[in-house]
Amino acid sequence: MHKCEVVIVGAGPAGIACGYVLAKAGVDVVILERGQYPGAKNMFGGIFFADQMNKLIPQFYTEAPVERFVAKKHYSLLINYSEVSLNIDSEEHKKPPYNHSYIVRRSVFDKWFAKKAEEQGATIICGTAATDFVWDGKRVVGVTAGTADDDDNVLLADVVVCAEGANSMLSEKAGLRNRLSMRARCISVKEVIELGKDVINERFGLTAREGAAYEYFADATPGMLGDGFIYTNMDSLNVGVGVVISEMYGRENPVSLNELLERFKNHPCIRPLVKGGKTLEYSAHMIPMDGYKNLPRFYTNGLLLIGDAAGLVNNSICHEGVNMAMASGIMAAETILENRGQKSYDAKELRSYEQRLKHSFVLENMKSSRDFIDTLRTHKELLNDYPHLMKDVITKFFEVGDVPKSTVKRDIIRMIRSRMSVVRAAKTFAAVLKGGI
Amino acid sequence: MVTAEENNQLSLDDKLFTVRRKPLKTSHISLDEHLCKECFNRICTYICPAEVYVWDEAKKKIDVRYENCLECGACRVACEAIKWANPVWGAGIAYKNS
Numbered sequence: 001m002h003k004c005e006v007v008i009v010g011a012g013p014a015g016i017a018c019g020y021v022l023a024k025a026g027v028d029v030v031i032l033e034r035g036q037y038p039g040a041k042n043m044f045g046g047i048f049f050a051d052q053m054n055k056l057i058p059q060f061y062t063e064a065p066v067e068r069f070v071a072k073k074h075y076s077l078l079i080n081y082s083e084v085s086l087n088i089d090s091e092e093h094k095k096p097p098y099n100h101s102y103i104v105r106r107s108v109f110d111k112w113f114a115k116k117a118e119e120q121g122a123t124i125i126c127g128t129a130a131t132d133f134v135w136d137g138k139r140v141v142g143v144t145a146g147t148a149d150d151d152d153n154v155l156l157a158d159v160v161v162c163a164e165g166a167n168s169m170l171s172e173k174a175g176l177r178n179r180l181s182m183r184a185r186c187i188s189v190k191e192v193i194e195l196g197k198d199v200i201n202e203r204f205g206l207t208a209r210e211g212a213a214y215e216y217f218a219d220a221t222p223g224m225l226g227d228g229f230i231y232t233n234m235d236s237l238n239v240g241v242g243v244v245i246s247e248m249y250g251r252e253n254p255v256s257l258n259e260l261l262e263r264f265k266n267h268p269c270i271r272p273l274v275k276g277g278k279t280l281e282y283s284a285h286m287i288p289m290d291g292y293k294n295l296p297r298f299y300t301n302g303l304l305l306i307g308d309a310a311g312l313v314n315n316s317i318c319h320e321g322v323n324m325a326m327a328s329g330i331m332a333a334e335t336i337l338e339n340r341g342q343k344s345y346d347a348k349e350l351r352s353y354e355q356r357l358k359h360s361f362v363l364e365n366m367k368s369s370r371d372f373i374d375t376l377r378t379h380k381e382l383l384n385d386y387p388h389l390m391k392d393v394i395t396k397f398f399e400v401g402d403v404p405k406s407t408v409k410r411d412i413i414r415m416i417r418s419r420m421s422v423v424r425a426a427k428t429f430a431a432v433l434k435g436g437i
Numbered sequence: 438m439v440t441a442e443e444n445n446q447l448s449l450d451d452k453l454f455t456v457r458r459k460p461l462k463t464s465h466i467s468l469d470e471h472l473c474k475e476c477f478n479r480i481c482t483y484i485c486p487a488e489v490y491v492w493d494e495a496k497k498k499i500d501v502r503y504e505n506c507l508e509c510g511a512c513r514v515a516c517e518a519i520k521w522a523n524p525v526w527g528a529g530i531a532y533k534n535s
Binding site for chain 2: 034035036037039040041042043105106107108126127128129131145146166167169179180181182184185187189190191192236238245248249250254255256257258262265266279280281282283284285286
């Protein structure tokens with residue numbers, strides 16, 4: 001049996017950030033990681049929002065293994081075999097600190113970040129999956145790794161921080177949340193496709209370390225709440241799709257996730273961007289969709305939940321995740337440091353962690369977009385009928401021919417009236433605005 | 438004619454082959470087979486990105502190809518009959534590009 005001050009379960013952005021702050025303050029902290037190295041079991045199809053990282057390690061991007069910064073954003077609706085999109089290419093975002101938006105490979109980046117925490121004095125033990133908490137009455141006093149019958153597999157601590165990620169089984173075991181529901185998680189698959197730097201720069205109109213983040217909605221995941229994405233690494237692309245699990249359930253003709261990804265890759269508007277590449281790796285991961293209204297309890301006696309394990313992902317159009325994970329890790333560390341002298345980390349002492357979350361952008365942002373996903377779920381026309389109508393209207397409007405524009409406009413108005421109730425549409429868009437984007 | 442190669446269209450088996458792994462000694466997944474027999478939906482057969490779960494019509498049971506697991510956990514969220522645990526001692530997937 002071993003003992004330390006703080007044990008953290010999981011070396012992802014949340015766990016490492018927490019360990020970094022604690023170690024820097026001189027705390028004896030151990031991070032357990034189930035993978036062979038930090039990042040071995042992590043992946044995302046996303047942008048590393050790095051404002052928190054930049055506070056922790058100023059100008060981290062000058063030394064960290066980042067692939068590219070996000071110079072271009074592209075929000076797109078796929079409609080049958082067409083596309084309508086919004087391109088954002090803002091010169092302000094092309095200067096340091098690059099709008100705090102970077103594309104990284106987690107297997108490389110998490111490893112680097114873990115090393116920085118080790119330099120501060122944190123101990124990271126890899127290849128060790130925490131299997132359960134050790135309880136003393138109603139209090140968490142440590143974790144077990146592997147089988148609990150072997151004393152050597154028990155690690156005791158004054159306080160435990162659970163950063164085990166989206167597939168959070170320990171938080172269920174500890175009774176901090178109910179069994180995860182199908183609505184509470186999105187399943188995402190992606191391929192990393194090697195194309196070479198020059199081809200990527202040419203296809204996406206990039207130079208030097210500029211990167212692109214492309215997001216696709218509507219028929220990217222036909223009839224289902226989900227999205228498709230392309231993010232540029234230096235020499236390869238992250239190409240993937242994600243769907244809320246409940247959306248897959250009970251469909252008449254279910255398609256597998258791999259098939260959804262193949263259909264996305266072969267969409268006529270996507271294929272020219274990804275064709276000819278070599279698939280380097282296929283991967284899958286869940287994304288928390290708990291939302292503000294279904295968050296778990298964040299703490300109990302001797303235990304704090306952070307990052308994805310705590311459901312701290314903002315399912316808005318901005319997809320904030322990693323920044324919230326890191327912020328929650330930092331706030332958990334601050335809470336522990338505040339109570340450090342007293343040696344008791346009961347729920348009443350740890351409550352200030354939740355206060356910190358509430359008074360920060362983390363829960364503020366989640367609160368302001370608390371109804372966004374529900375609105376999309378209950379107003380499927382936002383993902384189906386309206387995008388299709390919009391595309392038909394735009395196509396009609398730009399049609400070249402000898403029909404007078406006055407006739408075209410009249411036809412368009414008829415088209416809109418026949419396919420959309422203006423009153424219902426007004427209500428739907430009001431719901432979207434109220435639900436927060 | 439667009440070839441599969443130009444399209445970058447690997448089979449799922451080929452895709453799974455791109456993932457580096459430390460082999461699992463035993464299965465980290467177990468099933469309540471009684472529930473499987475009564476299940477009509479079989480969401481496990483399409484929610485799993487690695488298609489670990491395959492319905493065997495002859496044996497009337499789900500065949501679990503646990504060696505292919507990508508450890509996302511979607512199956513256990515989708516179905517209560519599935520008992521899923523993290524592989525221990527560093528076994529399982531080890532991404533290097535994702």
